[in-house]
Amino acid sequence: MTYTFKLKNQVYKVNIEEDEDINIVEIDGEQKEIRFTKVDSNLYSVIIDNESLTIGIFKKGKKIQVFYKGDLFEIEAISDRDGSKAGGPGTGLEIMSPMPSRIVKILKEQGDKVEEEEPVVVVEAMKMESELKAPSTGKIKEIKVSEGDTVEEGTILVTLSPE
Amino acid sequence: MTYTFKLKNQVYKVNIEEDEDINIVEIDGEQKEIRFTKVDSNLYSVIIDNESLTIGIFKKGKKIQVFYKGDLFEIEAISDRDGSKAGGPGTGLEIMSPMPSRIVKILKEQGDKVEEEEPVVVVEAMKMESELKAPSTGKIKEIKVSEGDTVEEGTILVTLSPE
């Protein structure tokens, strides 16, 4: 079975075959033998050829998070249809709350022009204030929150329209 | 609700009432307020009046194991009927395997007289040999295993009849 993944805006194809007692993975044209065993709910000891790694794995819908050696990798599984059109949601024309936070100040109004990297919203979380900036140059299309609101991670605060 | 427990051959009565937000326990005629919260599957943070303890709790049938401050307590819950006759199974007239082990040598034969603390069986576990001794003076009633056998924890190896 071959899967297509997106990781940091790069697309990869990985083929995996379950053999009798091990898995064979083909990646970048190279074959690897995979042995694994479970350590805890989402934690596995994985031996790739003979390289040993301890890997944390989470699946949330089409998103897969993998942790090892101190880093978290976020991978999107894309079906072949998705693969052809690429991109998908998250067009870069919105400002999202990166974590649960409180809206301290909204610096722009609907219709205002903004430059890429220009601050648009000030949020507070864990006693720190942070400026959320415009991801690209454009116009403020809609402001979906008010000052003082408390928002969840991933809430879309402001949408932009391209110039 | 009042429960009767046996711990190290002593019998205790404990009354527990669930109040709105805390539990009230009466033990030795003294009332205590209990607050608890779960930390992991079998691990609880318990505050008794204001004394804080981290307690591991396991239930295996009528046996309850409780761990704190480095020690494991084994408690038997006895219903009132059990309570009156006391004792129950495990009359002290048998030699059990305390852990998974291999029978190295059986030192007695059926019908032999044995003194309390006299070695009856030699077992090996984790590369250590240990002598299992007669719990009381008596006669060997039945030998249920043979040399070389591998046995589980709790297997009855030898039964005795009282003198």
Next chain:
Amino acid sequence: MFKKILIANRGEIAVRIIRACKELEIKTVAVYSDADRNAMHVMLADEAYHIGPPKPAESYLLKEKIIEVAKKSGAEAIHPGFGFLSENDSFAELCEKEGVVFIGPSAEAIRLMGDKITARKIAMKAKVPLVPGSDGAVTDVEASRVAEEIGYPVMIKASAGGGGKGMRLVNSEDEFEAALRMARSEASSSFGDDSVFVERFVQKPRHIEIQILGDKHGNVLHLFERECSIQRRHQKVIEEAPSGFISSKTRKKMGDVAVNIAKAVNYYGAGTVEFIMDQEENFFFLEMNTRIQVEHPVTEMITGLDIVKWMIRIADGEKLPFKQSSLKIKGHAVECRVYAEDPTMNFLPSPGTLQYIKAPAGPGIRDDSSMYSGYEITSYYDPMLSKLITWADTREEAIKKMKSALLEYIVLGVRTNIGFLIRVMDDEEFKKAEIDTGFIERHPELLNPQDIDNEPALIAAAMIMNNTISGDESVNGKATGSNWKLAARKMALRGSNEI
């Protein structure tokens, strides 16, 4: 010696203090908010009292309530840790009035050093070099004028501030107004006081500080320096002792000066005199922290002294039994603050439930933490997961040990800065101690590296898609974390358990 001490704090520092007390055979009393019923400081203390809702202002900052618990429980002294009430002179005063020993300096010393402007005056009197800047709190107009005078870049700082809150670096005039507004706003929400001052920004500055220990008999010693130049958002991330940069001559000079400042306010207990240093080893007084500091462990590792235990002994009236000349530096120690935060998103905090956490261990490794598998990092408090400290004979070995230890650290359920810290340990400039407070900004590649080995991640993803392994058990509620949530929900349903 005290028989019982109340710890007016939470998190790893509360755990650290409880451990010190246990080793001194002193009973410990914890206090906790609704959010902390499951916290490790509650589990480790001998007694625990609920004091209010999660917000600090309604629990950990309630002076009267905390003193009431101390009296009720029979605690003879209160250790405030850091943050919360640790530098609150009126709390220290209230303790004294109520007959409970405050484990820290006098209310007077806290007051004098707590106001940055007064502290500057004391330093000036003690002939300690100061960074040029405004002579105290300023109005918006004055601030702008002073900034012009001393020349950009300038720093705006909250008068009542600390820990980087209400602090802003301004590179040019056109950024000044916005920065001033945000600094005042943060200062106001963090400290209830929006006054700020302005001072010159030292180029490529190092942050070097001296640990002080004084007793109630007039003896003040220093335990050498710590270098804390690796910072993000003006907060220390990596600290070490000794500094890999300064000469022993500078070390002595800084130590003497720090002792002088401390003596000027009749200081006792543990304290830290912070300096900013340029690349020519010129140093300027920044402030004095009149409490135990997050990064105290590195000093403990190189001196063999237990600073928290000494704070307690000093509060009990004990004399320091050693002299400055008998203190020696042995080896080198590095501390990394492991945070639940996302380095790729400018270190944004990443709250959540720790599904799995496994700290490194072994020779020369110290993990000061209050975390466990199943614990929830809430957004109420600081998202620090652990202070990981390594000690070795040399700086080079301590850094290698730190890298190795970080590679062993497993944290699942939240984002962390572990990968970033590993890359710092591998950085050539860091290894050569060529660091300053702009280090992280200068090295964006450490936050979001491009040349990272992602093959295992893709293989793991393929295995999960193939249902060879299952990665979503947490969703089914089987994981520890979810069990915890269940318990928490049950707690909530049962209502809080106020004293």
Next chain:
Amino acid sequence: MFKKILIANRGEIAVRIIRACKELEIKTVAVYSDADRNAMHVMLADEAYHIGPPKPAESYLLKEKIIEVAKKSGAEAIHPGFGFLSENDSFAELCEKEGVVFIGPSAEAIRLMGDKITARKIAMKAKVPLVPGSDGAVTDVEASRVAEEIGYPVMIKASAGGGGKGMRLVNSEDEFEAALRMARSEASSSFGDDSVFVERFVQKPRHIEIQILGDKHGNVLHLFERECSIQRRHQKVIEEAPSGFISSKTRKKMGDVAVNIAKAVNYYGAGTVEFIMDQEENFFFLEMNTRIQVEHPVTEMITGLDIVKWMIRIADGEKLPFKQSSLKIKGHAVECRVYAEDPTMNFLPSPGTLQYIKAPAGPGIRDDSSMYSGYEITSYYDPMLSKLITWADTREEAIKKMKSALLEYIVLGVRTNIGFLIRVMDDEEFKKAEIDTGFIERHPELLNPQDIDNEPALIAAAMIMNNTISGDESVNGKATGSNWKLAARKMALRGSNEI
């Protein structure tokens, strides 16, 4: 320096060695048996190779196979740890023949010291006092005669022995025959050699040993003594450095003598010369262990040296850069071996799955372990859960710290000796260092105390009966341990993964 090392061991010592290699930037190769696929040494190593079924004779003792893996993986050296092949001279020889460096002394030194009778002769030549006894291995009849001659109590010891196996104390003639039979039987099954010898049993003996470090250039140093008098079943349970008993004069004498023995066999690497000592500080040579020892951490804590790293450097040909006179003792360290065993049942091993394990941490605490929640302690290998080590300025503080740390240790799923260890730390004789190898037998109340606070246990039991809390989730397969079992079962179904 080596680029890659194979660790021919498992458990905490394999983890300890892997950590040392990582800090030296050496790649590590683990080997594992079927029972150890989940073991921490496999997870931490850079590479891992399967070598056979659980039984040591079919995996960890396979000399040729292990050397084959070393060559295949490109490892230039093998660290044998302790136990298994660590004191096997033919393995050391085979390594040399195959061009792989054996991290340890020469095969010759292992052979000379490995046979207790030869070792006694070497010691005699080096003018080291010896315990009176049989002049080598004896027949049953000779053994009985020698015992009569030197007088009861006597010790029967396996010639090829170590670690208490094949060792029996005999108090009187009528016990002798049974003890001899069991000693021979254990010796035979443990070492494949049933020869034994007999020697006088020293009354109230202390076990004191000297750590040796020698390089390949003829330099041999000692790193002072360890006292390991607290033993059960002739195995060390609690060790400390320095001894709380001996004078510095005796320390020097023992150190000199130990260095002499080591020099007599051109010793290099780490080794330990073990002595038995009576209560008047007279000491007699016991044996030399030609490998790293379980209790090496206490010596590391008081000297600041990393013995495992030095073993590797020495094997690589490095010269020891310090002199005897530059080595100093700093502070005091205590080690407790935390076992999965039942002190109330004469320390019977208690295998099982660790449902939850949480080690203590903080200043001065070192936990050398290879355990984690969900790991299964099998009956194939030693049931040690952890070596817990504390360091402090004084013996008194180190003991208090140990007690406090042990109280923090949570282990669910198996029985442990933690409660027992806590009570030893509280024992008045232990605190005064009035100890000998009969300490545990003399203190049955530490194994099964009567005055213990059982009220919380009864309260917990009532809560469980009342269904206020649930104590049987492990049965429902929700706990970590059970998840692990599931995985293990799946593994077993898939068959083993041989190389």
